[in-house]
Amino acid sequence: xxxxxxxxxxxxxxxxxxxxxxxxxxxxxxxxxxxxxxxxxxxxxxxxxxxxxxxxxxxxxxxxxxxxxxxxxxxxxxxxxxxxxxxxxxxxxxxxxxxxxxxxxxxxxxxxxxxxxxxxxxxxxxxxxxxxxxxxxxxxxxxxxxxxxxxxxxxxxxxxxxxxxxxxxxxxxxxxxxxxxxxxxxxxxxxxx
Amino acid sequence: xxxxxxxxxxxxxxxxxxxxxxxxxxxxxxxxxxxxxxxxxxxxxxxxxxxxxxxxxxxxxxxxxxxxxxxxxxxxxxxxxxxxxxxxxxxxxxxxxxxxxxxxxxxxxxxxxxxxxxxxxxxxxxxxxxxxxxxxxxxxxxxxxxxxxxxxxxxxxxxxxxxxxxxxxxxxxxxxxxxxxxxxxxxxxxxxxxxxxxxxxxxxxxxxxxxxxxxxxxxxxxxxxxxxxxxxxxxxxxxxxxxxxxxxxxxxxxxxxxxxxxxxxxxxxxxxxxxxxxxxxxxxxxxxxxxxxxxxxxxxxxxxxxxxxxxxxxxxxxxxxxxxxxxxxxxxxxxxxxxxxxxxxxxxxxxxxxxxxxxxxxxxxxxxxxxxxxxxxxxxxxxxxxxxxxxxx
Ligand code: SF4
Ligand code: SF4
Ligand code: SF4
Numbered sequence: 001x002x003x004x005x006x007x008x009x010x011x012x013x014x015x016x017x018x019x020x021x022x023x024x025x026x027x028x029x030x031x032x033x034x035x036x037x038x039x040x041x042x043x044x045x046x047x048x049x050x051x052x053x054x055x056x057x058x059x060x061x062x063x064x065x066x067x068x069x070x071x072x073x074x075x076x077x078x079x080x081x082x083x084x085x086x087x088x089x090x091x092x093x094x095x096x097x098x099x100x101x102x103x104x105x106x107x108x109x110x111x112x113x114x115x116x117x118x119x120x121x122x123x124x125x126x127x128x129x130x131x132x133x134x135x136x137x138x139x140x141x142x143x144x145x146x147x148x149x150x151x152x153x154x155x156x157x158x159x160x161x162x163x164x165x166x167x168x169x170x171x172x173x174x175x176x177x178x179x180x181x182x183x184x185x186x187x188x189x190x191x192x193x
Numbered sequence: 194x195x196x197x198x199x200x201x202x203x204x205x206x207x208x209x210x211x212x213x214x215x216x217x218x219x220x221x222x223x224x225x226x227x228x229x230x231x232x233x234x235x236x237x238x239x240x241x242x243x244x245x246x247x248x249x250x251x252x253x254x255x256x257x258x259x260x261x262x263x264x265x266x267x268x269x270x271x272x273x274x275x276x277x278x279x280x281x282x283x284x285x286x287x288x289x290x291x292x293x294x295x296x297x298x299x300x301x302x303x304x305x306x307x308x309x310x311x312x313x314x315x316x317x318x319x320x321x322x323x324x325x326x327x328x329x330x331x332x333x334x335x336x337x338x339x340x341x342x343x344x345x346x347x348x349x350x351x352x353x354x355x356x357x358x359x360x361x362x363x364x365x366x367x368x369x370x371x372x373x374x375x376x377x378x379x380x381x382x383x384x385x386x387x388x389x390x391x392x393x394x395x396x397x398x399x400x401x402x403x404x405x406x407x408x409x410x411x412x413x414x415x416x417x418x419x420x421x422x423x424x425x426x427x428x429x430x431x432x433x434x435x436x437x438x439x440x441x442x443x444x445x446x447x448x449x450x451x452x453x454x455x456x457x458x459x460x461x462x463x464x465x466x467x468x469x470x471x472x473x474x475x476x477x478x479x480x481x482x483x484x485x486x487x488x489x490x491x492x493x494x495x496x497x498x499x500x501x502x503x504x505x506x507x508x509x510x511x512x513x514x515x516x517x518x519x520x521x522x523x524x525x526x527x528x529x530x531x532x533x534x535x536x537x538x539x540x541x542x543x544x545x546x547x548x549x550x551x552x553x554x555x556x557x558x559x560x561x562x563x564x565x566x567x568x569x570x571x572x573x574x575x576x577x578x579x580x581x582x583x584x585x586x
Contacts, residue, residue, distance in 0.1 A: 027297070030295050030296050030297075030524065030560070031295050031524045031525060032293065032295075041297065041298075111296075111297030112296075112297065113294075113296060113297030113298035113299035113300075113301075113302055114297060114298075116299060116302040116303065116306070117298065119306075120302050120305060120306055147360070150359075151299075151356060151357055151359070154355075154356030154357075154359070155299070155303060155353060155356045155357065157315060157318075157356075158303075158314055158315060158316050158318075158352055158353055158356060159303065159306060159307075159312060159313075159314055159315075160312070160313040160314055160315050
């Protein structure tokens with residue numbers, strides 16, 4: 001990212017050597033000035049599309065055509081939710097087959113637009129799985145995730161979709177909790193559908 | 194403005210660009226051109242005239258125009274530049290081009306989702322905190338149609354903006370509440386649509402005519418079924434869309450569409466002139482209410498009758514500068530500079546309060562003040578027009 005002198009006379013410069021890779025800057029910035037090459041909006045959207053069976057060719061915004069509903073998408077933090085998912089898999093724990101896990105650097109990287117777009121594209125439900133308060137790998141990414149969830153959920157409520165959106169904190173070493181949480185959520189989504 | 198002809202070829206005739214004198218007044222007054230040297234309405238007109246279509250359609254900058262109508266207002270040849278913009282955008286979308294969305298596309302996603310007929314919204318939460326409102330809710334079932342209530346209050350998407358912009362301290366719910374309270378005080382008990390959709394304003398101006406029409410038809414169907422004879426809204430974009438754009442695109446509502454301030458101006462007698470308030474306020478004309486709909490005096494009059502001293506910014510009424518951003522796309526350095534400049538003008542009036550009359554203007558201004566240095570220098574209290582006027586009730 002480059003800096004540009006704004007009206008305030010100050011210059012924002014990013015030292016990429018210091019970047020920890022959480023991607024929270026991308027989430028916070030309303031105008032896409034910040035980006036992170038490993039997890040661009042386009043890359044995450046491509047994963048959402050693939051998981052929902054859409055052609056992955058990226059359409060620019062506004063050109064989305066929704067298809068039939070189906071899988072529940074799990075946006076899992078690579079340090080907690082995703083580890084727990086792997087552990088659940090290794091232990092042979094069962095959770096519904098219609099779930100798809102999308103790994104993110106940090107749940108604070110997400111944005112209401114990405115989560116809502118998953119629903120727009122036909123996801124039956126969207127769940128965010130991040131680190132518990134106080135143990136975020138990036139210190140405060142989960143606070144950002146909570147704020148993003150709060151906005152998404154408020155928007156979801158207005159559209160009658162809030163039962164299809166959830167946020168849960170999952171310890172990295174708890175495969176059982178992962179499986180239980182996902183089972184409960186998917187059951188709830190099916191019940192409310 | 195002729196909208197139905199959205200092919201470029203036709204728009205070249207209907208927008209009047211054949212008359213262009215190449216005087217450059219448009220570019221001289223354009224707020225975007227002031228901060229982005231690469232943007233020029235005069236050059237765009239020239240390109241459209243020389244039929245260099247692809248160059249025109251593939252230019253990123255075609256998405257940055259605010260449709261603020263500053264240029265068309267000063268054009269000596271009376272050219273409708275925004276008709277050209279709309280036509281160019283509509284064609285460019287067909288080539289797979291699109292505007293760059295702000296806010297991670299969240300706003301566009303909800304606008305698009307509202308085109309789904311089966312969507313069941315729960316958008317009336319703003320009504321519940323106050324028990325003494327008088328209104329009826331029309332949910333499209335004949336039983337909820339209230340024939341004595343012949344006015345519809347079109348609330349607009351304030352609840353959605355509250356959900357996304359709570360961190361900026363945006364309280365659209367209180368704008369909607371204030372508007373309803375004003376209506377009640379004027380003796381009007383309106384119907385409110387439980388399933389109201391986005392009016393489609395932003396999608397239209399981005400050239401997404403198909404989705405605009407889907408929204409327009411969904412709203413029109415509910416409005417017709419409600420049996421109302423008049424629609425009142427406090428949102429300048431909703432009024433513009435319902436009053437001008439729906440009929441221009443063949444969606445006829447057959448009812449009057451009025452901005453709340455016009456209604457108040459007509460009910461003069463009910464609004465008593467009160468004592469001078471200690472507060473000095475300045476009023477920012479939203480482009481859609483001002484240049485698009487020609488409503489300048491009514492909102493000011495209500496403030497003055499309430500006893501506020503209205504002091505004007507350097508650019509006001511017909512010459513008011515845009516809040517700098519439009520349609521939740523392409524917000525960049527030029528847009529921020531426009532906002533900062535506008536806030537400087539507001540600050541320079543010495544007013545205690547900047548009165549906005551469009552929730553979006555307030556959101557963009559507050560966003561510009563997120564920069565602490567700007568907040569220290571040009572921070573000013575912002576209140577929506579209806580929230581001030583409701584003080585009279
Ligand atoms: S102001 Fe009108 S006549 Fe002058 S250059 Fe612009 S479009 Fe042409
Ligand atoms: S409508 Fe406004 S932003 Fe667009 S070209 Fe004209 S003056 Fe510039
Ligand atoms: S000025 Fe408005 S559009 Fe631009 S980033 Fe801020 S809130 Fe978003």
